[in-house]
Amino acid sequence: MPDNPMDDAPVLRVRNLVTEYTVRTGAGLIQRRKPLRAVDDVSFDLGRGETLGLVGESGCGKSSLAKTLLRLVPASSGSITFEGTSLTDLSHKRMRSLRRDIQVIFQDPFTSLNPRMKVSRIISEPWEIFPDTVPADRREERVSELLHQVGLNAGDKDRFPHQFSGGQRQRIGIARALAVEPKLIVCDEPVSALDVSVQAQVVNLLQDIQKRLGLSYVFISHDLSVVRHIADRVAVMYLGKIVEIGDVDQVYDAPFHPYTQALISAVPDSERGREESTARRIILEGDVPSPLDPPSGCRFRTRCWKAVERCAVEQPELRVRPRTGHASACHFAEPAPILKGAR
Amino acid sequence: AGCALGGHASPEDLGAELVVAANMEPQDLAAQGAYKEVNAVGLRNVVETLLQISPETGEIEGVLAESWEVVDSHTVRLKIREGVTFHDGTALDAETAAYMTEFVWDKDNNFTIQEYGGPQISARAIGDYEMEVTTDEPDPTLLHRLTLHGITSRKQIEEDASAHSQEPIGTGPYRFVEWQRGSYWSAERWDGWWGYEADDAPGTTEPPFERLRFEFRPEEGVRTAMAKSGEAHIAMFPAAADCNEAEHVNTYTCLAGPSDTYLYARLDHPSAGADPRLGDKRIREAFFLSIDAQSLNEHVIEFGTPLQGQLSWDGVTGFNPELDPYPYDPDRAAGLLGEAESDGVDVAGIPLEVRGRTGATPGIGSIVEAIGGMVNDTGFNAQFGLQEPAVANEIINTKPTQDRAYVQVHVRQNPFQDLGLVLESNYYCASRAVVWCDDGFDAELENALTLSGTERAAAFEQLAADIHGEYVIYPLSQLERSYLVNDGIADWEFGLGHRLQAIYMTPAS
Amino acid sequence: MAQYILKRSVQSLILLFVIMSAVFVGGRQIGDPASLMLGGQATEEQVRQLRRSLGLEAPLWEQYVGFLTNIIRGDFGESMRYGYAHTMTTGPEAQGQAVLPLVLERLPATLSLAFLAILLAVAIAVPLGCFAAMRPGSAIDRAVTVVSLAGVSLVQFWLGLMLILIFAVQLGWLPTSGYGSGGLAYAILPALTLAARPIGRLAQIVRSSMLDELSKPYIAAARAKGASEMRLVFGHGLKNAAIPIMTMLGDELANVMTGAIVVEVVFGWPGIGALVVSALSIRDLPLIEASIFVIAIMVILINLAVDLSYKYLNPKVRLHA
Amino acid sequence: MPGADPQENGHDTAAPSGEERLERVRASHFVAALVRDPITLISLSWLVLVVVTGLGAAFFAPYDAADQDIARRLLPPLTHNPDGGFHLLGTDQNGRDVLSMLLFGGRVSVTVALLGTLASGLLGVTIGLLAGYYGGRFDAVVMRIVDGMMSIPSLLLALFVLFIIGGGFLNVVLVFALLRWMIYARIARAQALSYRESAFVDAAHAIGAPTPRILVRHLLPNMASPLLVLATLEVSYLILTEASLSFLGFGIQRPLSSWGLMITQGRDYIGEAWWLVTIPGLIIFFTALGLNLLSSWARTMADPAQRWRWMKNKPSSRTADSAGTATRSTS
Amino acid sequence: MDSTDTHSSAAATGRTPSADSASAVETVARPKPRHAKRNEPLLRVDGLRVRFQSPFGTVNAVNGVDLTLNPGETLGILGESGSGKSITAQAIMGLVPSPPGEVSGNGVYFKGQNLLGASGRKLRRVRGKEIAMVFQDSISSLNPGFTVGRQIAEMFRLHEGASRRESLRRAVEMIERVGIPSPEVRAGHYPHQFSGGMSQRIMIATALALRPAVVIADEPTTALDVTVQAQIMALLKQLQEETGMGLILITHDLHVLAEVADRVTVMYAGRVVETGTLREIYDRPRHPYTAGLMRCVPGIRRKEGSLQPIAGQPPVLTHIPNGCAFHPRCPLRVDECTHSVPRLRTVSSEHSTACIRHEEIDNAG
């Protein structure tokens, strides 16, 4: 069990963050530009040593949020404050040195490593860019250390990424992230592409490292079970917005937002009896609307069984419940114990 | 005849259509174009001249003019044949003949025929069928000049002048049918031709083919292929080997014969403005000594007779039998160059270029390279190769500058068999293409040009001898022209003029 | 749709404008057209007079504007080659031949040759490529690969000469050259020469794009439906594989139009290509300009047609306004 | 759960045995593939021969290629000249040794094509890389230009430019660079565009790598193989184009020689001296074919899905439909 | 890419097909005589093997797989990526590409007929009509160049020779049946105009068009979001109940199987390691691999203290370890495991496993 955050000042403070892409519609020949709000007015805090899980359906903006945090895409508005420094209006140069503090692990271990670089180059590249971090004569040694730390052999450093299996590659990715001794790691679906039997190895490794180094994680996944396992707090996103955020157990055990309820109910569960799970399942109709053209008012109303006219007009605020800090954005939020009542 | 697909010709078809594979497409088929067969191939089948040089005898004879009379050095009177009609039905009379003669020679019109220079010609009718042609200066070549141009319908020029250069309306045995651009032009036998009735008509009185078609094929290999496959009855200018091969084939033969065309190399001279180093006689002599004209003629210039050190041959007015061919002596050439070099002349620095003009002459590339190689072997440092006609023409038609040392391997025609024009265009200071220039020579030339008969010959011989030692023009060869000819044609008289006239061809019976 | 065509047309016009401007600039670099036109015999006065009548004495920008407005009017000036004998005739009839009609007159020959070549290429290459893709790695596949690569490795004029020697001279099956009376027999050898490269490229593209398509899940799905192999290739695959094929066809048709330059010379085919070559050799600038203009327009139209064919072939590309 | 896991990380024992063996196969499989693919092997040998003999033309050529002797012109292959010299491939219309000319001419043909490829490649890759990476207006403008230039047939453009500036070695190279850069720009742009979005580039950004470093260290090496495949094709295309330009009189000029020029000049003697046209034509054909085969092979090898096909000696003709007819084993 | 109207129209209407439309299909579909032998299961796979020739050696994708499927039953095949699930399914339908694939074995018996080694024509008659397939990647499993209506209609045209109009009409019915609103309009749309969930419905409609006896669904929901996955699984189950088809459901998600399968077969490295009824397998796994899987996959219900991963990696299929393929990762490994391939041994009447030490596995999971 990770310890509770000891420091009150959050490592990361995100306020009203908006990320917009300009997309061209009408594929190919006639194109028009349209803004696409991938991240829409997102706010949250992340404490030291804490893991924030981020769940939501495909295309809801999880990766966009991650990339904005890393400043791989520019924020359109809002602020990101990392340990008191505002990232959003930092010069490129300052940002580059600050990048060491925030690292990233990607989903696809097959594309996130440059196939033309040896493992040792991949891990030591940041030291070439910032030569003062690790002196040249110590680098070799440090690479071995890092490889060991993620459960690989020192002998692996002269091999190329394609010579490793998926799980091993993901370990290399983790080693690269650790190389600059970051304080925060954004994990964008780090285990989604792995075999189930290997997935657990990586999850354990991440937890292990967090415990040892006191890192904070933003952990993105669409696998609700994994998030429950690793996260301290969880944020549920729908169409670019956070619809519910709170302590993992609170959100899973008593979700307020209808979307969260549906999401959790849809997760298949081998422990539950077949009849029971079918009976309790909330099956949503239709698909997620296009983010290019989101519904007015509450974004979820087109699929919500509780939706009334008001939902189409009034955008629900993210309301924080006192004491628990559990927040949700629904006019009709009431907790429903979806997972309770099991055997 | 057997093949359904191709347009294969065979002797049996020959009575119907004569197909000629020509080496280039005419630029125009205007009346003036009748002077040069290479540029307006076959035109004389459609368009007739007042006079012509007989392919059979080489003498001037009448065509549309029945007879003529040289009145004085300025004037010629001609009796126009009666009963001649143009293909458009209009009749030929002295009025028309005079109009056309002036039209063609009008300096303002700037037809290419002007390259034969000479004083301004004017013509007028002095009777229904009698005309008088005069020049503003004495012109002994006037009769020859009247063999050059065709007489076409005046009506056509007055109605649509631009048609006259595209769709000629003449008086000849064949009537123009169509000109498929880039492909061929064709004509058909015309029953209204005067020659059926006149017993003094040139050639046969019976045009042997129904139709004529001149296919334009710049690729030599393709022309030969056409002769071999029977698609063409006459293929112009085949390679020597194809000509030799014809002896072993019994569907076609090779006909070859000397022409009025000569090949020469002209060197820039400082007297006309070129690189002063070329003024050094040793250098020029060395250049001449480097060229082995004998073996060039024997091996490379596939159809040619070596010229005797001058731009003429026996039979040309002004031919000087005393002049020797330039010797071939590479050792001496090298020696001369060495001498010049030790006197401080930077031989290798002379921007010498040996160029030929693409297109006109078979094997020109090889000839130019051979010459370039020869002169470089003796110590020159020449660039050599071919140039597009337009480029080459522009260079020789502009006065050289000091950084020019240009040698062009060039062909010219001498249809008059008279040296005058040759001398005038190459050595007369005012001429555009002058290579060498001298005031005294100019004066003598001006005088000689007005002379006629033996006086003229003697004067030209002298001038030819004068220029011989100046080493400006290296005469290479009197060219022959050759044809692959279908066995269906038994005989063909083309003379020096090499005109593709059906009436001079005799089909095999 | 109409709007799309409009937009593309505007783009094409801009392209045409740029090309013709480049041609203008290039054309001014090759020397004085007037003295070229008049040849060696003309006097200074005649040259000057012609320069004036050609507008060459005006400032450059004025010439440029004049050049463009003349183009718009379809007037490229007069040929220095055709009707050359007439250039200087004084009086109102003092006209050489307008070049645009001269070029347009050649267009049918070039177009028919180009289309025949492409037709030949499609007829040969598409089945070849498809069969190769159906049995990747097989002897057929290797043979198709080598043959198609051979097609793109040939020097065009060399191939032309060889074909003439073999098929016209040795075997006597086909005429050597010429336009005949437009007969098909005359077009076969030049079209084949011209088609060699497109056949090669097309067969390769067909093969690889068909291979691509055949490895896609929808083919497996169609197979699972019980469709036969032939149906998979020609019924399902070909339409989707056709998009790269069409692109490349447009590309090749454009190339064939210029490949015709060489082939037309060899075969005495009276198309624009042969015209361009003779125009180049005598520096007949107006003729060159008009030829480039016409070829450029043809190519632009071909590309437009290819783009429009996307609409039919690829439902994802919607051309609505 | 039993306490002692057999391995702390699976890499040490289980996987490596398989993997290591895999590795060995991989290292040698290109060589193996080459040896087992006679066509490609022959192509490669031919190209090596062309390049080596071309570079060492002065050493290999039996005669000076510029050495003319019109007395011994048009000697057929395998003949002795009057001086006793032997001409393996005969002599040309000016009595030059054809073999020697082929060697020297090959040097010119190949160098022109290589330089043209290099120049256009450098130009195109640089432009394409920047356009693809930066995108935006620059990209839009570049792509418009590329589209425009692509839609002008290249031979015509080449002719026009050479018509103005004149033929010759350097001008031809220049024209090639000017005319073919778009091809590389397109591919480089497409590649840059796709890699720009790729996770490893994001990762490089995340560790603070500056843009030039990303372009050169991360993007370029990954784009190398498609670009090389393309460049190989281009070399062959440019050799052919040079021949066409020479044919039209705008290519290499004497006294330099090239294969294209040799055919061009030899074609007037096609009736009497077949070797003047046929041999250089075949040499160009084989060289271009060799390059094409090599590039096709390289492309196949770069595509793992297709790679094995070329390596198998015995191609099977069975289709998916007949998969069921495979041997039935009895257990 | 996707037009917006796809989403809105889909969202606006209910997902369950109306009762009358379902019955309409009922009348159209002709009842088929089923002459399966007694005791003979609907589908029986015996000793199936598939190998691929590759430059790295022979890929032993499937190494002797036995399966049985009874009418109306749902058989779940569980296995990690690369364990040979899809290839098994493809081999059953004769869809393994050859070359490079080589299929062998004792037989694939469908209603008593051996499909292994059957002629292409015979196979084509079975495919789609008797055994249909639903693929994982539904969007790319539809031909992008044709309308979905035409693609469903192709089934009728191929197998029943129906006219173009008739088959299209029946295609519209099928679209309606899988719960897609305004089917006439949707039939004229192209695949790219559909979302993932929608196109999976189209695939299901295609597969069920001719009321096949067996449907093989290869990870039909892996590419979909959980909420959509729930829709699709519900639809499959409902349709199975309606038609009584036998369903083979391939997945790597053991939670998904738990909700639909009657029996489960677990595959590892191309072999069946364990097979039995759902509850037997889940509650009393008798193979260390199955047991490990159960322990290392977190559930949604509670936070596990710490996951217990299976050590190591799945084997490379060109170099499958000797003996039991799982032995390098197995905590119970003994010497014998490294020598001989364990055969399936019966644990109970409804449960067999390929582990020689299955009795020592504690079933605390």
Ligand SMILES: Nc1ncnc2c1ncn2[C@@H]1O[C@H](COP(=O)(O)OP(=O)(O)OP(=O)(O)O)[C@@H](O)[C@H]1O
């Ligand atoms: N570079 C981009 N340009 C334009 N639109 C983009 C870009 N990247 C993402 N989007 C769009 O932004 C939205 C959010 O995408 P994002 O990748 O953040 O989703 P996600 O939650 O990570 O989804 P997934 O679970 O599939 O990874 C999507 O609609 C996507 O299409």
Ligand SMILES: Nc1ncnc2c1ncn2[C@@H]1O[C@H](COP(=O)(O)OP(=O)(O)OP(=O)(O)O)[C@@H](O)[C@H]1O
């Ligand atoms: N054409 C082929 N050539 C070589 N190997 C192949 C080929 N097709 C499949 N394989 C291999 O066969 C093995 C089994 O593949 P299969 O698709 O059955 O796995 P799966 O269990 O369905 O996995 P997933 O869950 O990823 O779909 C894999 O290792 C795969 O690499």
Ligand SMILES: [Mg+2]
């Ligand atoms: Mg994502």
Ligand SMILES: [Mg+2]
């Ligand atoms: Mg699979």
Ligand code: NI
């Ligand atoms: Ni290892």
